Amino acid sequence: MLTPLWSPSAEQIAASRMLDFMHYVNVQTEGTPEQQYKALHDWSVANKEQFWLSIWRYFDVIGRMPEHGPVLLHGNKMPGAEWFPGAQLNFAENLLRYRDTRPALVFTNEHQERTEITYGELYLQVAKVAEALKQNGVVAGDRVAGMLPNCIETIVAMLATTSLGAVWSSCSPDFGVQGVLDRFGQIEPKVLFTVNGYYYNGKTIDIGDKVAAIHAQLPTVETLVVVPFASLSVSNEITNATLWADYCDNTATNITFVPRQFNDPLYIMFSSGTTGVPKCIVHGIGGTLLQHLKEHALHTDLRRDDTLFYFTTCGWMMWNWLVSGLALGARLALFDGSPFYPNEHAMADLIDKEDITVFGTSAKYLSALEKSGAKPRETHALTTLRTLLTTGSVLAPESFDYVYRDIKADLCLSSISGGTDIVSCFALGNPILPVYRGQLQCKGLGLAVNVYNENGNAVTGEKGELVCEQSFPCMPTGFWHDKNGERYFNAYFNRFPNIWAHGDYAELTAQGGVIIYGRSDAVLNPGGVRIGTAEIYRQVEKVDAVLESIAVGQKWQDDERVVLFVRLRDGLTLTEELTTTIKKTIRANATPRHVPAVIAQVKDIPRTISGKIVELAVRQVIHGETVKNTDALANPEALQYFANRTELST
Numbered sequence: 001m002l003t004p005l006w007s008p009s010a011e012q013i014a015a016s017r018m019l020d021f022m023h024y025v026n027v028q029t030e031g032t033p034e035q036q037y038k039a040l041h042d043w044s045v046a047n048k049e050q051f052w053l054s055i056w057r058y059f060d061v062i063g064r065m066p067e068h069g070p071v072l073l074h075g076n077k078m079p080g081a082e083w084f085p086g087a088q089l090n091f092a093e094n095l096l097r098y099r100d101t102r103p104a105l106v107f108t109n110e111h112q113e114r115t116e117i118t119y120g121e122l123y124l125q126v127a128k129v130a131e132a133l134k135q136n137g138v139v140a141g142d143r144v145a146g147m148l149p150n151c152i153e154t155i156v157a158m159l160a161t162t163s164l165g166a167v168w169s170s171c172s173p174d175f176g177v178q179g180v181l182d183r184f185g186q187i188e189p190k191v192l193f194t195v196n197g198y199y200y201n202g203k204t205i206d207i208g209d210k211v212a213a214i215h216a217q218l219p220t221v222e223t224l225v226v227v228p229f230a231s232l233s234v235s236n237e238i239t240n241a242t243l244w245a246d247y248c249d250n251t252a253t254n255i256t257f258v259p260r261q262f263n264d265p266l267y268i269m270f271s272s273g274t275t276g277v278p279k280c281i282v283h284g285i286g287g288t289l290l291q292h293l294k295e296h297a298l299h300t301d302l303r304r305d306d307t308l309f310y311f312t313t314c315g316w317m318m319w320n321w322l323v324s325g326l327a328l329g330a331r332l333a334l335f336d337g338s339p340f341y342p343n344e345h346a347m348a349d350l351i352d353k354e355d356i357t358v359f360g361t362s363a364k365y366l367s368a369l370e371k372s373g374a375k376p377r378e379t380h381a382l383t384t385l386r387t388l389l390t391t392g393s394v395l396a397p398e399s400f401d402y403v404y405r406d407i408k409a410d411l412c413l414s415s416i417s418g419g420t421d422i423v424s425c426f427a428l429g430n431p432i433l434p435v436y437r438g439q440l441q442c443k444g445l446g447l448a449v450n451v452y453n454e455n456g457n458a459v460t461g462e463k464g465e466l467v468c469e470q471s472f473p474c475m476p477t478g479f480w481h482d483k484n485g486e487r488y489f490n491a492y493f494n495r496f497p498n499i500w501a502h503g504d505y506a507e508l509t510a511q512g513g514v515i516i517y518g519r520s521d522a523v524l525n526p527g528g529v530r531i532g533t534a535e536i537y538r539q540v541e542k543v544d545a546v547l548e549s550i551a552v553g554q555k556w557q558d559d560e561r562v563v564l565f566v567r568l569r570d571g572l573t574l575t576e577e578l579t580t581t582i583k584k585t586i587r588a589n590a591t592p593r594h595v596p597a598v599i600a601q602v603k604d605i606p607r608t609i610s611g612k613i614v615e616l617a618v619r620q621v622i623h624g625e626t627v628k629n630t631d632a633l634a635n636p637e638a639l640q641y642f643a644n645r646t647e648l649s650t
Contacts, residue, residue: 002511004434005404006412008033016431018298025054033432034512037442044446045470049075051446052083052290052473059293059327062097063089063286064259072471078498079478079488081471083262084286090257091266091285092126092163095326099123102304103331106354107152110199110337110346115152119329122156124253129160131252136223138190140165140258143268145189147173147180147214148314149198149336153227153244155323157193162266162285165258169268172313173198174205175609177213179631183270186280187480188220196238197230201338204230212237223247262286263477267320269420272608272632279487280480283423287473291424292324294445300358300387300414301431304329310360310389311339311347316610317420318360318391339365340372348376355384362392362611363415364548366399371547375406387412389429393612394516396538397438415440417504417516421492422474426466426502427514439513447472451508456496459508463530465520466506467499475500505532522615524553525560529593533615536564536594539586545572546582550605551596552619554648563622563648564596565641567605574601600647604638618642 013019013033018040022029027040044051049071056065066086073082098104098119106116117125138144144161148154148170161168169187171180173195184192192215197206215224215238224241266285270278296302308325309332312318325332333354339347339361347369351359376382388403388411395415403413414429417440426449427440435441443449448470450458479488495501505517517523517532524531533551540549547567553560566582568574579599587595607613609632617627621642630636 002436004436005400006410007434008412008432013432016301017303018301018430018432021058021298024058025051033434037430037433038512041443041445045448048072048446048470048472055290055294055446056084059297061089061289061293062094063087075471076498078471078493078500079475079485081475083471083473085262087262087286088259089262089286089289090163090165090259091289092159092255093257094289095159095324096123096126096163096255097327098329102329104326105152105155105332105334107334107336108350108354109335110202110341117152122159123255125152125156125248126159126163127252127255128248128250129156130163130255131249132247133160133164133166133191135249136191138164138166140260141265142166143187143189144168144191144193145184145187146170146193146314147175147211148193148195148227149173149229150312150314150319150334151227151229151336152334153193153229154314155332155334158323163255163257165260165264167265167268170314170319171270172315172609173207174200174313174634175315176631177210179609180214181217182277182629182631183280184214184218186277187268189218190220191223191225192218192221193225193227195227195229197232199230199337201341204232206230206232208232208237212239215240260285265477267423268480269317269320269423271420272610272612272614277629278632279491281420282477282480283474284477287475288320288423289324289327291422291472291474292321293327295321295424295428296325296328296330298445299425299428299430300389302328302330302358306357307331307333307355307384308358308360309333309335309350309354309356311335311362311365312360313610316392317423320423322360340368344369344372344374345376345379348374348380348382351382351385352380357384358387358389359385360389360391363390363395363399364393364611366390366395366402367541367548370399370402370406377406377408382408385411387414387429387431389414389416391416391418391425392610394518394534394537395438396534396541398538398542400435400437417514419502421476421502422472424474426468427516433512436509436511436513439509439511439515441513443512443514449514451506452496452499461507461510463505463507463517463532465495466502466504466514466516467496468502469499505530519615522552524551524562526553526562526593527559531562531594535590536562536586536596539589539594540564540566540582542585542589543578543582545569545578548605548613550613550615550618552615552622554598554619554622556597561597562594563598563600565600565602565605565618567602574599598647600645602638602641604635604641606633606635606638608632609634622648
């Protein structure tokens with residue numbers, strides 16, 4: 001029997017919103033917390049219409065629901081189900097329901113410059129920008145885009161946009177020109193918000209020439225608004241622009257929220273774009289709101305007196321997820337820059353300084369923090385920290401050990417997994433459940449999550465495809481410019497009929513948790529045995545000399561062999577001895593099938609701008625294929641290290 005790394009106290013369980021919701025929907029609360037949650041999850045899936053209606057009512061969503069209308073039409077069709085037909089609401093109105101003097105947003109940058117505003121001040125700032133957008137002719141359905149850092153103005157611009165019923169889309173200012181055009185060029189925004197520059201790792205990056213080049217190639221943009229974010233003058237390259245302060249209508253003090261249909265578009269988000277032009281994923285207003293309320297309040301136990309932080313850029317879905325914390329009246333802590341500047345203590349310093357209670361980050365950050373030798377438990381108080389969230393890639397079991405050993409012992413470590421596809425999670429945390437090493441705590445409420453083997457049969461304790469067997473409100477409403485829905489269907493529904501196939505290689509555990517082994521399209525297949533890349537990474541990164549690694553399959557002698565590339569600590573070289581150590585570590589802790597046929601050293605590993613390593617791009621390079629869209633990468637120059645490697649010819 002597995003021993004949990006952490007379990008909530010009886011007092012924590014009794015005070016949780018999860019337990020309160022169980023009482024609200026009158027689901028039995030006898031037995032262990034695991035039994036209680038299973039009963040609630042089973043009920044939420046078996047009674048999906050009642051469940052999602054209960055979420056609307058429990059959180060007192062501001063909107064209008066038809067008195068006798070159905071909650072769901074065509075409920076057994078995927079795609080094709082329609083949630084809450086006839087319901088109307090406004091996203092921004094629900095995020096701005098609090099307008100008091102309690103703090104709403106606090107922003108800090110690398111230079112420790114700090115700005116904090118209250119909920120009342122946030123409402124007024126949104127009113128000023130909403131009125132300016134209205135004068136710009138922005139109406140419901142129009143697109144407004146932001147190439148912005150994770151700062152207060154970005155949230156203000158998004159709320160102003162959605163208050164009018166318009167559609168928001170964003171990316172971070174470190175995207176290249178073509179990367180931005182590949183995204184915003186497809187959705188044809190009427191207004192573009194941007195900055196003059198940004199800070200990263202102690203450097204000030206001027207993006208004036210980039211902004212000018214992008215503006216020149218987005219003919220639909222009628223107004224360019226520049227936020228003077230970095231300590232730079234606004235470049236002469238940027239012409240026909242309006243400064244943020246001049247754009248705001250300072251006479252406005254009130255917002256007229258435009259009601260919209262439940263499934264009208266709220267956000268347009270983008271796939272990584274590493275295999276071609278990014279797909280434009282359209283997310284509806286109501287489904288996003290209900291799903292985020294559920295995840296924040298029930299699965300994360302977020303409350304008004306909490307401070308929620310997520311290390312994210314505006315090009316990653318976790319920014320959209322973070323911002324929804326306003327709907328519960330929480331205080332959001334925003335940060336833009338490197339999490340390791342000026343040193344490895346930067347984020348722990350922020351936790352103590354801002355009394356952060358829920359801290360979110362990536363699995364990669366925790367791995368890098370451990371490699372740096374940091375032990376925040378010994379150097380920081382972390383008194384307020386209650387929950388640590390992690391996503392972006394698989395959190396290795398060894399990172400669970402690191403958190404409880406060197407960060408904080410009394411902490412709910414919630415590894416969460418979903419994606420841009422649903423702007424939320426399929427598996428995530430739970431304040432009433434224990435944390436087991438290497439496992440995501442539970443399946444999300446209202447989501448019929450399962451794992452299928454290659455024959456399409458549901459399995460537990462075996463690896464397979466992560467699927468969702470029923471429709472749910474936060475499914476995308478479709479892809480932009482996909483009139484017959486063919487691209488949308490092919491992305492999720494063509495593998496198993498009427499089933500959402502998410503593209504993750506996963507396993508359901510006996511404890512009711514979920515283990516993610518990596519993306520299905522990156523699964524290795526030597527000798528017909530399927531291996532998730534995360535199974536290899538967790539072993540390789542035990543080796544102290546290795547900072548990070550990437551594993552791909554190489555076509556070889558009518559089969560496939562595993563090739564591992566490693567980035568080592570500065571000054572180290574891959575020797576035969578180190579190669580042997582890596583192979584022995586993998587063999588001892590996994591299986592002989594996991595041991596790479598070839599191990600090679602590289603100076604860097606390519607990753608998307610949101611920080612995810614790109615196995616598919618590396619696989620293409622080693623097979624002499626062309627990587628179609630290098631603008632989707634943060635460091636496309638890293639691909640050169642994988643081309644024409646002599647190690648791969650023998």
